[in-house]
Amino acid sequence: MVMNKQPFLLLAVFATLALLSCEPKVKSQLPSKGELDVTKVVYIGDGQMGGYMNDGLKNEGQKNSLANILAAQFELIGSNPANIPWINSASIGISTTGLAPLHLGYKTDCQGNVSLSPIRDASIGDLSSISQSCYNANSPFTVFGIPGLKLNQFTNTSLAGTNAFYNRMCATPNTSLLDELLAQNATFFQLYIGLEDVLDYAKSGGTHETLPSDLLFQQNYEQVVQNLTANGAKGAIATIPDVSQMPYFTTIPWNGLTLDNSNVGTLNNIYNPLGFYFQLGANPFMMVDSSANMFAVRQIQSSELLLLSLPLDSVKCNQMGVLFPIRDEFVLDANELSMLRGKIQSYNNFIRQIAQTYNLALVNTDQFVSNLADGFTYNGVSMSAKFVSGGAYSLDGIYLNPRGNAHFANAFIKAINQKYHSTIPEVNANKFDGVRFP
């Protein structure tokens, strides 16, 4: 009898061992701050830093801003939490031009076709969301992500009068942004500035001749960095991306003019005398070019870009791009593009030089944006610069959405870790929202 019990005893031992079945233990690297002093970290930039997306600023965007994502990771190495000039979470938010932000919805075009399209949340933005001052002397802001902010506005003492986003957060209306920043006495700053300086030109199809001269750009940039580092603070600065790689400029195809038998003949009759020929299928749109010929019209080239501001209903139903050539404000032509890219390159050369001179971490935003344009895979998710489906840009085609911001934040973290020998963990970008579909 004793022997007969033994198998069951042994079985019990096996079963216990199995139930113990110890799981593998977590052995992850502890975040360390390396050479960083994170006593006071401030975030400085335009809307991209502050959470502007879908052509608007609202609470949801601020939560998913470049600054807030970075701040959460910096908290892991003992930094202060971000202090953000929050917009009321109940507000629909507002764009820099007073409009309501965009969402993806159904739109009926002039031909009666219903399709997915960015549409405004409301007929106008919520002006009240930014009309009241939210400044609190006891709790100074650490995030200065001011939509529309340009480099030449840092020392402008009347900025509050022209930028409501700044007006609501500044201590007094006639303090310059630079003075506000210096009052923070930051030990580490993260600065991404210069995008708005080139966007004005690009988004106007080159009709606003507002690209700053190299000299002015250099003076302004160095002045900001010099002041921010005067107390010994360290920081990260970022280059300016080639904005022409963003979906605002790459979504509408140059050869989107599709012709059938009935209209190809008509167009050839009209345009052949000028030397322009049309064929069945895809054809280049017609655009205005004063230097082209006496009619100031020509076909757009494959290297030239049509802007997302192009009124598509006029194209579909009113012969825009066909009998009525597309106006200059909707096109970045070859000359304008080469001017734009040349300027960005020379600004970036200077930013790189400043990073060296002042011994700062350098974030290669230009590289980041061009990687997006090429497309990459991240933890099973394909990311690209394609409008809506690419997953990184918001519906305005320029500012990144939350997931895009998370990837951009990782570019900051990599550059900072490399420069200051810290081990701040990157964020899981896939946890953040891409574009939401109805």
Next chain:
Amino acid sequence: MNSFIKIIFLFFGLQVGVFSYGQGFQVNFQGQKQQGMGCAGAALNLDASSLFFNPGASAFANKSEVNLAGTTIFAHVLYTDSTTQTSFRTQNPVGTPFSAYGLYHFKKSLEPLSIGLAVYTPFGSTVQWDPNWIGRFALTRLSLKAIFFQPTFSYRISERFGLGAGFVLSNGSVNLQKDIPIQDSLGQFGHAELAGKAIGFGYNGGILYHVNHKFSMGLSYRSKVNMSVNNGNASFTVPSALVSSFPNGTFSSQLPLPSVLTLGLCFTPNAKWSFVLDINRVNWKVYDTLAFDYAQNTSALGDTKSARNYKSICAFRGGAAYTATKKWTFRLGGGFGFTPVQSGYVTPETPDANRLYGTCGFSFTANHHFSIDASLYATRMQRTDKNLETQLNGTFTTMAFAPGISLNYRW
């Protein structure tokens, strides 16, 4: 107790030369006695489970036998992402590979002949990841099952030489799920589920040769089985605006289960001891691509082809058995298998690595008819890789324990 201590001592002394394996999504739990000895045993007739290990060995059966066995696999995988330093775990259900063997031994003029039916699960895997894990867009769940039915003839040509062969019908199912990185208006991610039944055919043959009273060798070959999924069911949960881009429908796919060539050696110096060693060559090279062909393609839903690029590998396994009394036998063993998964191709469905494992077990023979076997298998493996396709970059640590039991009846 004394006999236990001896065996453990022996095992450590033997370890360098005693290896074995269980790689990819292969499951090497087809016999409790073999599992006690590092999953080796192609060179001897242990019981009816030889129908699987070497049908040639079954030719040396001198009784009819029924053998029912089950193993429970407790497997835990921890994934630590290298860039975010975040960790995620699997929530795997307990794996339950089983086997059922029936062997009929003829008497009188048909004495050298045995026939049998083997039912077993040589491949399979269920991996269930934490629903919010960082690789959710690569995989959330994979369940792969294959049950092999193998009718077998074994014939003893001489006192020394036996051969056997069986036909294999494999019936299986696959269920693969992952999230789609598209969000609805509430921010919920989409989900894809591919489920289907698969059928495949193959064979299993082997020979056993007794060199002398102390030494025997076996050679067995289990063929490749191509599991084909036709009319699998593809279902997608996506925002309503994109339903037409992700049509629910059917898909087809193929999963090749590799052939295994085994050379087995057995040394029996006396009535108390026996030592076994198996060397496997597993032709994993056949698994080069995992492809899904959807019946209805759209601009968003194309057929997929994922490179797997497995390589053929060798594995070594072995162990010893000590027959302490007429009723008790104790076993100890272990093994080592190279991984078929090359760098750049490690996936969350098979986070495989070179694998070292240890096993032990015992048998209790109640009487001439009835006996019980039990075994325990344990392994730990780790693999750090950056997957070329998904860019998943981190370390998988796997721990698995597998206790098993079998009931045998002979007559």
